[in-house]
Amino acid sequence: MSVDDPDDVTLVRGAVAGNETDGSAILSGNLAALYERYADMLFAFICHRMAGEHSDVEDVFQETWLAALKSLQSYRGQSSFFTWLCSIARNKIVDAFRRRKRYPAQSLEDLPEGQLSALQESGPLPDEILQREDARVRVVLAMATLPDEYRTALAARYGGPCRVEEVAQLLGKSLKATESLLSRARQAFREALSRMETEESDGQERQKRQRTMAGE
Amino acid sequence: MDKNDKNDKEQWRENNTAQLIQAGIGADARLDPRVKERVWLRLAAQMSKQPAPAPFPDFAIGTLGVLLVLAAVGALVRYLGTSAPSMLPSMSPSLFFIPLFFLVLNFAMIPVASILIVIRRRSNV
Numbered sequence: 001m002s003v004d005d006p007d008d009v010t011l012v013r014g015a016v017a018g019n020e021t022d023g024s025a026i027l028s029g030n031l032a033a034l035y036e037r038y039a040d041m042l043f044a045f046i047c048h049r050m051a052g053e054h055s056d057v058e059d060v061f062q063e064t065w066l067a068a069l070k071s072l073q074s075y076r077g078q079s080s081f082f083t084w085l086c087s088i089a090r091n092k093i094v095d096a097f098r099r100r101k102r103y104p105a106q107s108l109e110d111l112p113e114g115q116l117s118a119l120q121e122s123g124p125l126p127d128e129i130l131q132r133e134d135a136r137v138r139v140v141l142a143m144a145t146l147p148d149e150y151r152t153a154l155a156a157r158y159g160g161p162c163r164v165e166e167v168a169q170l171l172g173k174s175l176k177a178t179e180s181l182l183s184r185a186r187q188a189f190r191e192a193l194s195r196m197e198t199e200e201s202d203g204q205e206r207q208k209r210q211r212t213m214a215g216e
Numbered sequence: 217m218d219k220n221d222k223n224d225k226e227q228w229r230e231n232n233t234a235q236l237i238q239a240g241i242g243a244d245a246r247l248d249p250r251v252k253e254r255v256w257l258r259l260a261a262q263m264s265k266q267p268a269p270a271p272f273p274d275f276a277i278g279t280l281g282v283l284l285v286l287a288a289v290g291a292l293v294r295y296l297g298t299s300a301p302s303m304l305p306s307m308s309p310s311l312f313f314i315p316l317f318f319l320v321l322n323f324a325m326i327p328v329a330s331i332l333i334v335i336r337r338r339s340n341v
Contacts, residue, residue, distance in 0.1 A: 031259070031263065032256070035256060035259065039247060039252055039255075039256075040241065040246070040247045040252075041241070043245065043246075043247035043251075043252075044240060044241045044245035044246070044247070047244065047245035048240075048245060058251055058255075061247075061251075061255060062255045062258060065255060065259050066258070066259065066262055069259060069262060069263065135236075135239065136239050136240045136245070137240075138240075139236050139237060139239060139240025139241070140240045140241060140245075143237070143240060143241060154237055155237070155241055157234075158233075158234045158237040158238050158242075159237060159238060159240075159241040159242055159246070161238070186229075186230065186233045189233060189237070190229070190233060193236075
């Protein structure tokens with residue numbers, strides 16, 4: 001989101017208020033903005049979490065959004081909207097695997113903490129890292145925290161992949177401004193990834209301490 | 217660190233960031249625009265079917281609150297205007313009416329508090 005874009009909490013509150021006062025246009029408009037902001041990221045998250053079960057990804061994606069619509073009122077903004085969506089998606093993925101009686105093999109904790117952000121500066125990334133579903137999920141989660149403009153630019157440039165000229169055209173900016181934007185976006189992405197890994201590692205540390213204290 | 221090392225590091229960083237992003241949101245995990253549109257239409261259809269939640273009964277609860285406050289005031293006025301011995305010869309009237317006044321006032325505060333909570337939520341305080 002750019003400076004002028006409303007944040008997630010404002011959009012959700014607007015949507016809920018719109019629904020309560022039968023303002024379905026407001027609900028629809030605000031939800032459309034959230035859908036536009038996170039649909040691609042959520043789909044990528046589900047794809048990676050379902051690791052190869054692509055036939056179910058679309059169903060889970062749809063079920064997640066429908067469930068989010070139903071329980072929009074329960075979103076209070078304690079976590080980011082995307083994190084909230086991911087928690088719904090996780091439940092839907094478990095349901096899907098339960099239906100098929102198969103479960104995803106890896107968890108986010110499998111990848112050593114801080115690995116992605118540290119590895120980025122030390123040389124080329126090993127292929128096996130890039131193949132790991134948990135590494136990909138981390139990338140998606142980090143991307144989701146970026147402002148819309150950065151995310152769009154990075155997704156077009158590297159996810160596309162498009163040439164810088166095409167990205168400039170897409171964003172309606174000059175070539176120089178786009179290069180500068182991409183540079184800032186890459187920096188923001190690295191910081192987001194690093195921040196996320198630090199938070200994860202803090203969380204794991206806290207859990208370990210709690211387990212140790214409970215064992216004593 | 218000399219200039220070449222710095223450039224190398226910068227280059228690794230850029231390439232690796234690109235590779236990571238490609239791995240995260242590249243072709244394997246890209247949402248087909250047709251699927252995106254289809255799911256949105258399904259969501260929009262669901263929105264139009266979704267009934268608006270029942271409105272909070274502000275008026276009914278407000279009226280109940282007012283009635284209970286009036287009852288409390290009534291009890292107090294009655295206590296102040298009644299000669300104690302004629303009402304309850306066996307006990308002091310303050311033992312009866314003062315607790316009754318606070319009890320009714322407490323009941324009256326329940327709807328008032330619930331309305332305040334709703335108002336605060338609506339204004340996102």
